[in-house]
Amino acid sequence: MNAPREPGVQTPILDLATDFPILARPVHGRRLAYLDNGATTQKPAAVIEAEARFYRESNANIHRGVHWLSQHATELYDGARATVQRFLNAARADEIVFTRGTTEAINLVAQSWGRPRLAAGDEILLSTMEHHSNIVPWQLVCEQTGAVLKVIAVHDNGELDMAAFEGLLGERTRLLAITHVSNALGTVNPVAEMTRRAHAVGAVVLVDGAQAVAHQAVDVQAIGCDFYAFSGHKLYGPTGIGALYGRAELLRHMPPWQGGGDMIRTVAFDNTTFAPPPQRFEAGTPNIAGAIALAAAIDYVQGVGLGRIHAHEQALLDYGTRALQDIPGVRLVGTAQDKAGILSFLVDGIHPHDLGTILDAEGVAIRAGHHCAMPLMTRFGIPGTARASLGLYNGLADLDALVAAIHKAQALFGTRGGTAPGKGRAA
């Protein structure tokens, strides 16, 4: 993620909080420092307005009405697909399938690509740092087909063990399912290089882009992957909408995974034929307003510029990393060379959940827990971490509030600068 800064940008710190109405709302009488962007991002007024405007001015069902409003809604929906296509630099718009989010996109690939093709002994390669949504769909398809999971180990600093990856690649490897950016550690994985290596053994590659798309420009053709999944709500868009990119030649040969309206060509009781992609994978009335608002979110981030967003978040990450390392008793979990704006950490003597409660009372919203990455927490021998995750509207003040709140927690717990006082656990 070393995107160049746009020319002419003097300071990388952006000042865009006023575009996000919710950030003006105090929490517990304090200014809100929203540092839970890895869970979901707040929405700019432009996105909220796009969704409301659709219902006020354009609402109708798509692909079926001859009336004007239906055609208008269809044009907006198809336009949203084209916006996602350009956003990911996909070759064709029909390579974009709208889904409820990353989770549904991965399940679609597991059930429609994986289930008919995988056989006993086939290997699915993934990593210790995957989110549960890039583990469990593969476990389900393994149960259905007899395929087996192979897991790439993670180094102590949160980087993938690339030697282990090379060692696991083989003639039984059918699929590599890898996260672009770790939600719990911030590690940015070398997905283009990994895709080349996986393709060399004939495997198909799915990249989980949930934590990547809001923080750096993504080009699926440059990565070379076969599938790329992301969620709208982590990209300043609404919940309940996301997209799957799939290479046309793969999508073309995949059967439907849900049946219903809009995904068929003709239906008869003795023979039903299916629509081509992407409609084949979009059974039922889709989240039309969500897709249109997602396109508005993409327009918003592209208007700011992903290069500028990346530079901004890297500057905040550097500032936050130094600030946390300066607090005695604080340990960062995940210190990869190439990191996105995620600060996962532990405070000596204070459980992440206690910390989360105390920080919340100070108006600082973070996530505490296993971050839906339990195997990764097991790998590090910890029940969970506290996680501050950055977005384009965060500023130095948010990180200063985080640091001040950690100091308060340490004062409350009497653990300033080290382990808790007392004799430890009584026997």
Place this chain on the structure above:
Amino acid sequence: MSDLQDSLRELYQEVIFDHNRNPRNYRPLPAASHHADGHNPLCGDQLTVYLQVEDGVVREASFVGHGCAISTASASLMTEAVKGKPVAEVEALFRDVHALLTEGREAADPARDFGKLEVLSGVKEFPARVKCATLAWHTLHNALVGEHETAHTE
């Protein structure tokens, strides 16, 4: 100072910190007649509660595991509270503590003297943390009724 900051101080009192730093009865009990595991997958809190019941009376109670300050202190206070009590009284205490933590003082037996356990009632103001305080108690209940499924609060 907002109401929430007041509530925070009501919850995180010295007795909680004391029992978190130095949990009482923190050991396995080889002679246990009853035990059960508890798990809160949301927080990762995990504990095992051990009981030695003789003639219908809880003679010994202990626990091991890991969790946040609230869950550790709750387990520690619980082992102190149940030791020496008849099983029927322990079950009644479980019901009253559960009512205290989830619904408030008025939902529990008016005659009940919670003693030190009263401090746990502060979690009511923190809905996300109620499960932390109740985990040990659900696990205690499972141990007594011989329920071998892991107790879950999530």
